[in-house]
Amino acid sequence: MIRIENVTKRFGRVPAVDGVSLDVPVGESLALWGSNGAGKTTLLRCVLGLLPYQGHIRIGEHDARADGKAARMLLGYVPQELGFYDDLRAGEALRFFARLKGLRLARSEVHAALANVGLDGHHAKRIRELSGGMKQRLALAIALVGDPPVLILDEVTASLDACGRGEFVAMLARLRGQGRTMLFASHRLDEVTALATRVVMLERGKAIADLPPADMTRRLGAGSELHLLLDAAVRAQAVALLRERGFEARLNGRGILVPVPESQKAGPFRVLAEARITIADFDLVPADGGHTHSEGTP
Amino acid sequence: MNTRTAISVMLVLAVVGLAPAQPHEAPTAIQRAPETVRSTGVIGRLIERAAPGDTIIVPPGVYREHLRLDKPLTLEGGGKAVIDGDGHGDIVEISAPDVTFRGFIVRNTGDNLDKENAAIRALAPRATIEHNTLTDILFGIDLREAPDSVIRGNVIGGKPLDPARRGDGLRLWRSDRALVEGNTLHDGRDAILWYSKGVVARGNTSRRCRYGLHLMFSDDVLIEGNTLEGNSVGVYLMYSTGVEVRGNRLLANRGPSGYGVGLKETDRFTLRDNYIAGNRVGIYLDGSPFTQAQPGRVTLNTLAFNDVGMTFLPSAKGNLVTENNFIDNLNQVFVAGRGNLDANRFWEGDRGNFWTDYSGYDQDRDGIGDFVHDSTTLFDGLLDREPKLRLFLFSPAQQAVEFVGRALPTMRPEPKFVDEVPLMRPVAVTLPPAPRTASRVMLIAGAGVLVGVFLSVLAAARLPACVFEIGGRS
Amino acid sequence: MTTLTLTTSPILTRPVPGALANIAAVAGRELRDALRSRWFILYTLAFTALGLGVSYVSAASSGGAGLSNFGRTTAGLINLVLLVVPLMALSAGASSVASDRERGMLAYLLAQPVSRLEVLLGKYVGLAGALLACLTLGLGLCTAILAWKGQDTGVAAVLTLAGLAFTLALGMLSVGMLVSVLARRASVAVGTVIFIWLVFVFVSDLALMAGTIALRLPIDQLFLLSLLNPLQVFKMWSLHAGDASLDVLGPAGLYAMEEYGPRLHLIFAACLSAWIVLPLTLAAAVFARRSPL
Structure with missing residues (x-):
């Protein structure tokens, strides 16, 4: 369904995507896995025709560069964060993007599309009045207009809190079951395990591995890095506690970073729970040979 | 004097055997007679047969002939008798005194400018030429040594010729004390007076001519209540003395010279109560007064929206300009060439003029500005140096220049004139009501069109959203 | 399996929307957004208020005597258009693409089949x-004022002025959009067009005035140079x-x-069209x- 052949994209002299080739058959859900700056988003943007690139990308029958409009007709795209006219009402936005796909939605269809993503009754709300999770669900509803065979998802849960993230992933998982081809970028292990049928690991623009999700968890045995978002008052205490118990914890702008071995990912949670320190949020990031994460998750 | 007991010679009676009391009540059969039925020379033969003092009433119809009125007669055309000159020569010549020629349509003279083909030419005193309509003519009414004549209520329209090949709609040559009243001239060359003293021109209208009223060596003329609009020049006085121009409307005269009133070497003139607007130059003074002892007087006029309110040539000295309204002329007063207007005065006693560009105030509320008016804007100063800069008129850059001039007084050019006692309020002037040319209905329609476009853009933008929202809430 | 899914997918039975349909959709969206935006309402109010002021004052100063004040009213409105319309059109164009890019809207929009x-x-x-709406509202109300005050102004003159002002607005919108696609940030784009506005409105004319005096520019060159400024062209036109005269x-x-x-x-016409088409x-x-990012 999607064929990426030897795609290279440079910003200046630095290659963001470096000779990546991928073939995503119909019905497959492929995760692009990698740290920030690994080239996931850049590759998706090439697929969407937003960036010029070397190499070839085909979507269905269409070349993404030469025949971009037709190629994008096959895609539904959900960005990290929906940025659109803030004053627009949800229903209006849905209708607008439907028109771009050549559809004029009846009122009942608008309602149905919104209900499909759990936004029933919100058609008259303005985008700026929607919460982050609702915005993402609206973006998903827009992506699903016209029932495109391919969904492109770019770090779609990055701006959501833990609760919203779970709901959203569950929604996507249901969609996967309907035979859609999915190509998504993520650095969250839970997402990948929940959604992917196949994982391609990217590092500095290169595809370094292509494997089933189960293999990936094994491969990550080398360890991951746990990002914990904590109240500022308790951070120093938490770092001290974790070090006492053998974790290499260190402070970071908004929280603390803890490299964890594959088998002990829950360890730090236990430690902090015992000390009654509340974890506001967390994130699990694959460690990629060294401390590339100078800051926490977005 | 011009009318005697009339014997009606009923042409119709002779031909048809009917004798209607008035020609215009003649049977319709005759009124409808085709133009070609009338033979030429019919009226001519009647004039031949008529006795001095007779009145000839000419019934409606088209008469292709040229008339010579050589005895004191009255000819009545009733407004429907057409005398057609067939495109050659003069048409009516009045060679006897005391002729009255009234109510004809005279048309189609020759177009020989050298021979000055005219519709009506009077060569004798006391001609009365009134209520005629002259169309497609080279010269209209031409008085040659016809003093004490009356030209009244005629409509005179020139041939559709190139301006250089047109003739004068009205010309008076050595015809003193003539009365020219209520005539309408259009598309001709001039209405011109040569060596004609004591003429009164009152209530005439002139449009699209060269000079609306032109005086050459004609003294003591009164020009009153005329409307001269859209000509090259409104009133042009040359080498004449004692002329009074009063209560006229001089509008949008914008030919190459484009004066509302132009005066060249004219003495003892009075311009009073005129409304002079939209001309290239409102009043143009060249060598006037010619004699210092006979100064000119410009008072109670309104000069509005002209490119230049008043232009003074350096030779114009000794004029008194008071109690005029200078309203938003692009350039209120312009001095052609270097120098100033010290030889002219803009106030007398405590009466100056009203200037819309006066920037002072009146703290003691006596109706007179507390500062003298000597306004000369920086842009005007630049224009004096470089007239080409007028190209930038109406542009914000012009206002920027003037702003700089106001902010930095050192940049201001020397004042050209001073009004010591500028008036704070416009002088009320009495004017005849103006004929409206623009239709209010059309303007409202125009406003409707524009607002309609606005509403339809709104509708185009809003409609889908509104429909959705209303539908959505239900 | 592959062919089955593709053929049953509704997307393939639907043609790609034509260019006109997409332009209309985007235009409608943009128009609606512009009409709701603060700049549009502000400019419209300013233009309308100033226009009404000009009409009222010029109608009042001609009042009573039935003065024929067509020229000055038109001149006042021309002056107003020269000041306000280019600024409005330039800034509308300038913020269009640049601010969308800044908010990430542009990438999202371009990821659709357009x-x-x-x-x-x-x-x-x-x-x-949106500009047309602003101009027609402003000039429409001015015309209503003129009619109400019994001003001797021809309706053709007002409609012509509206048409020409719109043409000027189109040209300035073009320039604004060029700046907008070039600029990295919306604030830079807006700053740039304000500078351009100053150049069109004041700087170029003042420079040309100075040049005419200092260099004794011949009249033909002065006229040709003035044709380079779209505002001058609008004014002269x-x-x-x-x-019917200059x-x-x-x-x-x-x-x-x-x-x-x-x-x-x-x-x-050629000059103003060039200002529309070329930028x-x-x-x-x-x-x-x-890059739309």
Whole structure:
């Protein structure tokens, strides 16, 4: 369904995507896995025709560069964060993007599309009045207009809190079951395990591995890095506690970073729970040979 | 004097055997007679047969002939008798005194400018030429040594010729004390007076001519209540003395010279109560007064929206300009060439003029500005140096220049004139009501069109959203 | 399996929307957004209020005596258009693409099945509609005032002025959009167009005035140079259309009349059209290559 052949994209002299080739058959859900700056988003943007690139990308029958409009007709795209006219009402936005796909939605269809993503009754709300999770669900509803065979998802849960993230992933998982081809970028292990049928690991623009999700968890045995978002008052205490118990914890702008071995990912949670320190949020990031994460998750 | 007991010679009676009391009540059969039925020379033969003092009433119809009125007669055309000159020569010549020629349509003279083909030419005193309509003519009414004549209520329209090949709609040559009243001239060359003293021109209208009223060596003329609009020049006085121009409307005269009133070497003139607007130059003074002892007087006029309110040539000295309204002329007063207007005065006693560009105030509320008016804007100063800069008129850059001039007084050019006692309020002037040319209905329609476009853009933008929202809430 | 899914997918039975349909959709979106935006309402209010002021004052100063004040009213409105309309059109164009890019809207929009040219033209048409609305409301109310005050102004003059002002607005919108696709940030784009506005409104004219005096520019060169400024072209065209004459502009105006006669309309039209077409073409060329991020 999607064929990426030897795609290279440079910003200046630095290659963001470096000779990546991928073939995503119909019905497959492929995760692009990698740290920030690994080239996931850049590759998706090439697929969407937003960036010029070397190499070839085909979507269905269409070349993404030469025949971009037709190629994008096959895609539904959900960005990290929906940025659109803030004053627009949800229903209006849905209708607008439907028109771009050549559809004029009846009122009942608008309602149905919104209900499909759990936004029933919100058609008259303005985008700026929607919460982050609702915005993402609206973006998903827009992506699903016209029932495109391919969904492109770019770090779609990055701006959501833990609760919203779970709901959203569950929604996507249901969609996967309907035979859609999915190509998504993520650095969250839970997402990948929940959604992917196949994982391609990217590092500095290169595809370094292509494997089933189960293999990936094994491969990550080398360890991951746990990002914990904590109240500022308790951070120093938490770092001290974790070090006492053998974790290499260190402070970071908004929280603390803890490299964890594959088998002990829950360890730090236990430690902090015992000390009654509340974890506001967390994130699990694959460690990629060294401390590339100078800051926490977005 | 011009009318005697009339014997009606009923042409119709002779031909048809009917004798209607008035020609215009003649049977319709005759009124409808085709133009070609009338033979030429019919009226001519009647004039031949008529006795001095007779009145000839000419019934409606088209008469292709040229008339010579050589005895004191009255000819009545009733407004429907057409005398057609067939495109050659003069048409009516009045060679006897005391002729009255009234109510004809005279048309189609020759177009020989050298021979000055005219519709009506009077060569004798006391001609009365009134209520005629002259169309497609080279010269209209031409008085040659016809003093004490009356030209009244005629409509005179020139041939559709190139301006250089047109003739004068009205010309008076050595015809003193003539009365020219209520005539309408259009598309001709001039209405011109040569060596004609004591003429009164009152209530005439002139449009699209060269000079609306032109005086050459004609003294003591009164020009009153005329409307001269859209000509090259409104009133042009040359080498004449004692002329009074009063209560006229001089509008949008914008030919190459484009004066509302132009005066060249004219003495003892009075311009009073005129409304002079939209001309290239409102009043143009060249060598006037010619004699210092006979100064000119410009008072109670309104000069509005002209490119230049008043232009003074350096030779114009000794004029008194008071109690005029200078309203938003692009350039209120312009001095052609270097120098100033010290030889002219803009106030007398405590009466100056009203200037819309006066920037002072009146703290003691006596109706007179507390500062003298000597306004000369920086842009005007630049224009004096470089007239080409007028190209930038109406542009914000012009206002920027003037702003700089106001902010930095050192940049201001020397004042050209001073009004010591500028008036704070416009002088009320009495004017005849103006004929409206623009239709209010059309303007409202125009406003409707524009607002309609606005509403339809709104509708185009809003409609889908509104429909959705209303539908959505239900 | 592959073919089955593809053929049952509804997307393949639906044709890709045509360019016009997409332009219309984007234009409608843009128009609606512009009409709701603060700048539009502000400019419209300012333009309308100032226009009403000009009409009222010029109608009042001609009142009573039934003065025929057509020329001054038109001149006042021309002056107003010269000041306000370019600023409005330039800033509308300037913020269009740049601010969308800044908010990430542009990438999202271009990820849909639309071409970049369609998006650009759609935005252009939509904003043009907003400008048209502003101009017609302002001038429409001015005309109503003139009618109410019994002003002796021809309706043709007002409609001509509205048409020409819209043409000028289209040209300035073009320039604004070119700046917008070039600028990295919306604030830079807006700053740039304000500078451009100053150049068109004041700097170029003042420079040309100074040049005329200092260099003794011949009249033909002065006229040709003035044609480079779209605002001057609009002004001359409005005066020419209203009065059928440029003589009010003095020797240079007379020169233009004598030299070009009836071709003046064509020349003015060509100049303003160039200001519409060239910057927009350039903007499209740049927009096609630039990253929307």
